[in-house]
Structure formats: structure tokens, C-alpha cells
Amino acid sequence: MSTLMKIEFSVPAEKADDCNAFLAPKVSHGWEEIPETEGDRMLFRIFLEDHPLGTELTRDIEARFPGCRLSHSEQESEDWAMAWKDFFNPVMCGERFEILPPWLSEDGHDGKTHIVIEPKMAFGTGHHPTTSLCLEAIGEIVQKGLVREGMRFLDLGTGSGILGIGLCKLGLKGIGLDIDPQAIACAQENLETNNVAESMRLAVGSVESLDAGHEFDVVVANILSGPLIEMAVDIVPHVRPEGVLVLSGILNEQAQAVAAAYERRGIGQPVITSQGEWAVLVWDSVRR
Template identity: 50%
Template sequence: MPKLLRIQFTLSELESDECQVYLGARVAHGWEEKPLDDDSIFYTIHLEDHPLGMEIVEEIKTRWPDAGCVGEEIEDENWGLAWKDYFEPVTCGQFEILPPWLLEKKTEGKNHIIIEPKMAFGTGSHPTTALCLELISKLADEGKLNANMEFFDLGTGSAILAIALAKLGLKGVGVDIDPQSIVCAQENIDNNDVDGIILSVGSADSIDPKLKYELVVANILSGPLIELCPDVTARLKENSILILSGILVEQSEKVAAEYIKAGLPAPEIFTMGEWAGLLWRDVSAEDE
């Protein structure tokens, strides 16, 4: 019988938000959370991919050394497929995100994005991804996006945002520091039959520094967004658009302040539950 890798660890509630963002980026099909009496949370993950699973174990041990993270092989009792029974299409603005096995459920009149839920961030179910898709839809509805524009997608993950933009006719570049994300991203791009997307392993500084874009989107964590501020703003053309997400509401002002300090105006801040998205509609040359 095939074996699964089971990963288990415990974190405090104070660490849960950061953990959920991390797991959303690495375990797109989901995980189990069990509250404990001491206000901590016990996490369980089941994975079919053992090498990548062990990478996650090591990453969790590095990020949260006191979490007691362990990974062990167990007999596969169809856990690897059972989660599919609970996966539903996700609607974000004018986009509908579906896995390949639910194409018959697609809604007419929507831009359909086919995503194979794997270990790469972006199935549309997490508020940070949904916020980005909602803002992209809003900009499209306002006529702010057109097929002559080029985008830069920092931390592309599953390439869901790049695919959404390609569905609107834009072309651009998606980068991610995780090579496996680029593999998943290319598979999703192929499944959606879109072109004009170039993928690269790396961060904001991984391509020609002279390249600038009409739209930059970055759905990563607030810490990296602050750290990468100079690299992100350096990618902006005159009258460009910037979307930042992956930010907790209480962190949004701090992230915004860093970009204001870099010369940008104050952004519009949109929220979804505990999460925030920052939008700059027109970054002028003097703001760069």
C-alpha cells in the first residue's frame, strides 16, 4: 500500500497567522488544526510528495524550533484523495478558480482559471490571493488594465495572478524563490492555455534591473515586502500600478509607511477578514 508523509507540530495562537500564511504557500490542498487546552494549536498535514514534505519539516523546524515538528510515513488510507471531495470552485471578482476535476461546475460569464492544488501558493481560497484577484478585477472593470501593459509578479507561487492577468491580455514575468513553485506554475500556465508569461527562479533582483513594468503585484509576507521595497519600487514605470498583499491588517500601516518613505503616495488599503491589500493606482515618475 502507498505511504503518505504525516507532519505534526504545535504552535501558540500568537504564531497561527504567520503559520497559516506559510502553510498556504506550501500546502495548497489544506491541513488540520486542533485547538489545545493551553491555547496552542496542533497542526497535522498529509502529503504524497515525500522529498518536498521533508523540506517542509526542515523549514518548520527552522522557523519554529520549539514547535516539536515531526514527519513520519504512514499507510495511505485515501487521505491523499479525500480532500478533493471538499474542494469547491472559488469566485474572486470576475475570476473563478477551479481544479481540473471540477470543470463541469464552472460558471458562465466568468474568467476561469484552472489550478492544480499542489505545494505552491495560490488556489484562490486564501484571503491574500482572493484580495489580489478582487483588486485586479476592480482595476479591469475601471478600464485601468489593457493588453498593451506588462506585469511583474513577485512570488508567483502557482502563477494564479499571472494567469489572471494573461486572461485579461497582459504579458509579463513571474518569479519565485522556490524552484518547485516554478514547476507548478508552468503546469498551471499550460493547463490554462495562456501565453506571454515568462517564469524565473529568484526574487525581485533576479532579472535585468533595467526592466520596468506598468503593473507590479507581490503577494508575499509583510517582512519580505518591507525588505524588498527598493527592488519592488525600482520595477515601476511612470503611471504604473502596484498591488501588495500577504499582509495582516495590523501590519498594513507599517508596510505602507515603508513604501511612502521610498517616495510613493499613500496607498488605498482594502481588507478581507484579518488580511489587507495595498493598492497604488498611479505611481508617477516623481514618486519612484
């Protein structure tokens, strides 16, 4: 029987938001947060299916949160696999999309565009607000007639492939890039599950791996604010004039800094929408 790695650590309660932002791009399927009865601290509990990546994550946690009382152990995976079915529920993302796990793929609501995602290590199950915000924004842009069948897209930091799959199901074709090889493997499985493998090409890499002058009608990037700011100079040239740019992975307090980095590239101001502590930035007609 295969095993999982259980990771537990705690941080002062005032650092819980920082911890959530740190874990969001690393642990797609979520984690438990449990208030500790003493000391005003928050306990975080994570289960990972891949031991090498789990070991890497423990190192990252200890480096980011010194003194976090981290521990890890093995746990049988059989019960955990069943537990997925207890809490992984369908997710509505605006008026257009519904995210479903494979065991509920036949239970979706009529009239919605269904995306079937197997919960794994790669970021993007639809449960995190940044993923939901991006899909909701895409749905609204479609409703405006700005995204149409036959257009080309770039999904930067594709993770599970969820945003690219959504665009493929709207009739677009494109490329998904991620610097994590495991994310690409996971995304390929999800493309095949959703019958869109012919519409989306995947590769390990970042925006720098694209040929100069390669423009897209739609560019989506659900990463983090720091990398998005650093990559502004590289991302903007790949959005065709009057194209669409959707950015997330951004905390509310970081949104203006990210927006300013792109405004300095001459593309105008985005519409900023929030869900909880997270924001999405949308340029629905990029000026170049």
C-alpha cells in the same frame, strides 16, 4: 502506490495566528487546525506530496516553534487524492475571477474569468485570503479601465502562477519569478492547463534578476511583509509611471509598515483592503 508525508505539531492557542502566517507561503493547499482538549493548544495537521520538501518544512517548523511536539509519518496517497475532491471547492474572487480545480473545470459560472489550478505544493490555490484579495483587486482595476489588453506585467513570487494566469486571461503578457524551482515547475503546468503558456515567461529568481530599467504596467507580489519591505527599493523602479502595484501576503497589523516603505520611494499612498486578518495594498496610479 505513492505516499504522502503527514506532519502534525501543536502550538499554544495564542500562537495560532503566527503559525497560520508562517505556513501560508509554504503550504498552498491548506492544513487542518484542531483545538486540543487539554492545555489550550492548537494542533496543526499537514499532508505533503513531496518528501524532501516535507523534511525541509519539518526543520523550519521546529526552528520557528520550539517545543511544538512535532511528529511525521507516511500515509498512502490514494485516499488523500480523493479527499481533495471533497473539500477543494470553487473560489469566487470578486466579480471577475473564479478559481476551479481540474475536476470541476467545466462547472464554472458563466460570465466569470475561470482559472484552473491543480492543488500542489506551490502557494496559490485561491483559497487563501491573500490570493483572493489580489485577484479581486485586479478585477476592480480592470473595471476602472486601468488594466487593458496588451499591457505587460510582473508576477513576483508567482507560486502556482495563479495571479499571472489571471492577468494573461485578461489579455496581458508578462513574467513570473519565484525563488523556488518547484513553484516554477508547478506554475508551468498551470499555464499549460489554462492555455496561456505563450503569454507568460517563467524563471527562477527574484526582482534582482531583472534588467535595470525593465518597467511593467502591472506588478503584483503576494509574498510576506518582511521581504516586501526589504525589496521596496528594487520593486518600485520596475513599475512604470502611472502603472499599477498590488502587494499582499500582509497581515493587517503589518500593512502600515509595508505602505510606509513604499511611500518613502515617492509613489504615494495605497488603498488598503482587508479580508479577515490579511490585507492587500493597491497603488492604481504609481507616481514616480
